[in-house]
Amino acid sequence: GFTVQQVYDRVASTLWDTLKAQWAFWIPAQLINFRFVPLRHQLNFVLVVSLVWTTFLSLAFPPEKKPPSAASIP
Numbered sequence: 001g002f003t004v005q006q007v008y009d010r011v012a013s014t015l016w017d018t019l020k021a022q023w024a025f026w027i028p029a030q031l032i033n034f035r036f037v038p039l040r041h042q043l044n045f046v047l048v049v050s051l052v053w054t055t056f057l058s059l060a061f062p063p064e065k066k067p068p069s070a071a072s073i074p
Contacts, residue, residue, distance in 0.1 A: 002066070014061055021060075025053055 002010075029049045037045045 002064075010064065018057070018061065021056075022053075025056070 029046075033042055033045050033049075
């Protein structure tokens with residue numbers, strides 16, 4: 001796994017950008033949802049938008065590759 005410092009550095013380097021992107025994405029999405037989407041379809045709208053958001057996160061912040069451990073080096 002990663003050291004505590006590596007995890008801290010990863011979170012510190014991506015948290016603010018991710019939070020700003022979340023605000024820019026979810027606030028308009030929910031405004032559209034509550035204003036234009038009929039009540040019976042609101043959950044489905046959020047589920048689809050959530051899939052888009054999760055895909056964006058996966059593409060924008062891919063997992064970092066782990067350094068090879070000493071045990072795996074021949």
